[in-house]
Amino acid sequence: KQEVTQIPAALSVPEGENLVLNCSFTDSAIYNLQWFRQDPGKGLTSLLLIQSSQREQTSGRLNASLDKSSGRSTLYIAASQPGDSATYLCAGDNYGQNFVFGPGTRLSVLP
Amino acid sequence: DAGVTQSPTHLIKTRGQQVTLRCSPKSGHDTVSWYQQALGQGPQFIFQYYEEEERQRGNFPDRFSGHQFPNYSSELNVNALLLGDSALYLCASSMFPPSYEQYFGPGTRLTVT
Numbered sequence: 001k002q003e004v005t006q007i008p009a010a011l012s013v014p015e016g017e018n019l020v021l022n023c024s025f026t027d028s029a030i031y032n033l034q035w036f037r038q039d040p041g042k043g044l045t046s047l048l049l050i051q052s053s054q055r056e057q058t059s060g061r062l063n064a065s066l067d068k069s070s071g072r073s074t075l076y077i078a079a080s081q082p083g084d085s086a087t088y089l090c091a092g093d094n095y096g097q098n099f100v101f102g103p104g105t106r107l108s109v110l111p
Numbered sequence: 112d113a114g115v116t117q118s119p120t121h122l123i124k125t126r127g128q129q130v131t132l133r134c135s136p137k138s139g140h141d142t143v144s145w146y147q148q149a150l151g152q153g154p155q156f157i158f159q160y161y162e163e164e165e166r167q168r169g170n171f172p173d174r175f176s177g178h179q180f181p182n183y184s185s186e187l188n189v190n191a192l193l194l195g196d197s198a199l200y201l202c203a204s205s206m207f208p209p210s211y212e213q214y215f216g217p218g219t220r221l222t223v224t
Contacts, residue, residue: 004153034213041199041220043115043117043215043218044154044203044215046212046214049212089153089154091153091154098144098159099156099213101154103151104152104153
């Protein structure tokens with residue numbers, strides 16, 4: 001059974017800092033790994049999808065990597081801005097199965 | 112492209128009542144998954160529909176049921192509501208098989224009193 005954890009649970013940084021969010025999963029047979037952003041009381045916005053044959057994906061100031069052998073994914077946010085404040089969730093699936101979510105990291109970027 | 116839509120946005124029900132939530136998938140998607148998200152937690156998978164059939168189910172009681180229509184839209188029904196059913200209910204759509212990028216709707220906030 002796939003289980004996903006995220007560290008840290010919460011993070012507060014000053015504007016402009018580079019930061020790393022961590023995601024760990026128990027089953028290395030993970031197929032895809034997707035990172036989401038969630039604003040309070042809202043739905044999930046997809047940030048990056050790392051598919052089975054890939055090791056990383058980049059979009060603007062965001063970079064996500066996936067290391068299946070160690071059961072880890074990281075989301076790197078460069079030059080953080082107050083608008084990046086949100087909860088970041090990672091989710092992984094085993095092929096053909098539903099996505100399993102971590103509990104999220106709550107990020108606050110202070111002006 | 113309208114993206115994934117859900118209705119209603121908010122709902123308040125009393126214990127023991129029944130509720131129906133609705134979801135329309137992103138254009139071109141044929142698979143709909145439902146998730147329950149309690150406050151401060153990650154979403155928990157309820158079930159998934161493809162070709163009008165339930166394909167997968169998470170660890171939720173039979174009080175939770177669903178349906179998918181020929182136009183790929185879906186409903187989530189919850190019977191005999193409990194206080195613990197209060198949560199944000201999220202719908203996600205994708206192409207089948209489900210190991211593709213999932214797109215989420217804005218959610219329905221259900222409060223059971």
